[in-house]
Amino acid sequence: MDKFVQIESVHMVFNTRSGRFAALENVNLTIHEGEFVSIIGHSGCGKSTLLNLVAGLLAPTSGALIAGGREIAGPGPDRAVVFQNHSLLPWLSCFGNVYLAVDRVFGKTENRMALRRRTNAALDLVGLAHAAHKYPHEISGGMKQRVGIARALAMQPRVLLLDEPLTALDAKLRDNLRIEIDTLLRSLGITAVYVTHDQGEAMALGDRIVVMNRGKVEQIGSPREIYFEPATRFVADFIGTMNRLPGVAAKGRLSLNGGTDLPWSGADGLVEVLFRPQDVTFCEPGAAHVTGSVRASFFLGDRVRVVIAAAGHDVVVEADARHNIVLDQVVGLELNPERLLSL
């Protein structure tokens, strides 16, 4: 795949009243044509700053930003942005808002009829052809966001930049819109950069995920790589839940708090082993790798999350919803030796 956006050794420093703030430190990222990249991290980690740099709304303190072979000099419709709070112009109807973008990009080469057709097509793409005449104050938040997406797509950008587009919406709407965005962008084969703090969204939508922490890139990889092979402790903790238990390893066997030992391919000595809640199951306490007592359990509809106090640590286990969990019950835990990590 062709490299479309190249971010090389980018640093971004803001001079604020309380001193210099390093928003981004040595960020390197290449985005290929047709790729969907999610950038995820806490608030203030620099993900929106990075997006604004690619959009050209900000200039980097140092480093190079290249899009389509040319250095990014400023904002433009080839890198259309979908803003977090839609920013629809309230004095224009939905049609007017999209038409403004279409007119800017195609107004010089196409006539009025063609521009109107493009506008209607863009609104149709997000399922809002029926609301074209309505004004932003007359439509819901989800609809406003969809108009924002239509406006950005109508510009036929080379890269679509989405800055936390679903953050301001409620959970159910977020789920629905997420599916719509996914199908829409995949069918268009468009290159996209999607910023979010919701890891569920990032994992579901991205071809590749960039995990950021305090201005630095922690890991770049596919959703599976990020989830099953986290490169750093931050990534392991940030994505999903990660259990940790101390143990002692010797001669290829790992012993956790005196339970049955299990095969271990890592180093010898004192280790801290990491594993996901799905990679541990309940078993008889006698034959277990580690035993503990039930501290809490949360029924989540399709599964149950149980917090077990074991060896002074909390272990979160995800089990079938039909398990009947009793508080303070003594249980045994069996770990999957192939899914253990050590960082």
Next chain:
Amino acid sequence: MSVVQIKKSAPAAIVPAPAVAPPPVPIAIAAPSRLHEFGQWCQSHLLPPVLGLIGFIALWAMVSSASGDLPSPAKTFKTAVEVFSDPFYVKGPNDQGIGWNILKSLERVGMGFGLAALIGIPLGFMIGYFTFFSRAMAPIISILRPVSPLAWLPIGLYVFKQAQPAAIWVIFISSLWPIVLNTAAGVTQIPQDYRNVGRVLDLSPWKLFSRILFPAVVPYLLTGVRLSIGVAWLVIVAAEMLTGGVGLGFWIWDQWNNLSIQHIIIAIFVVGVVGLLLEQMILLLARRFSY
């Protein structure tokens, strides 16, 4: 050996719901009649102002009968009927009907205010948009703004040597500031999001102004216009008192010289009503352009 107590629980037996009493039959409520609704509206919206007006007139009547000098509401009303029965007479250059007086005052306000809008709106935009310019203008505006409109009159008379341009000058300089300051405030309040939309679209400066900046500023601009017209109308009456000619202000002063207090009271009402109408017109305009 303790058996692990984790069992798959059996599905709960379905217990039949207890019998409930049949729902109560809804009582038919007739929709309120149009007459009834009108009656309610009269009670809440018409009655209080009318009562207030009656109370005011009653107070006036009491004060006038107690003082003996102040004309009573009844006498003033009779005089008002006379005044308004022939509003457009012309007996001389300085003695014309009330209709002409009102129109002449409005004409001066229109010119002064028009000039203030013509200069004030672009000035407001520049002050709001360019920080350097706003800092440059700030001391001048701060010093000139609190100056009483009538203090500008002598300068106007000295420079223009005639009453009419001097009055227009006073209106202009007094009604300039609300327009400038409100427009400037509007420009600074434009959300960065709208500006970002303009930047991503890479609009030309003219398109940026006409499609994004100007529509965003319109509500603030109209507030400035509304305040401005209020100031202009206030000032014209005072300015005309000092300059003379045809106009409501001069008419008031003339009636004072004739000791015709009833005419002055009538003029006060006229000034108030016209001022109210002007403001309502702008409010209607603002509502039409609001979003």
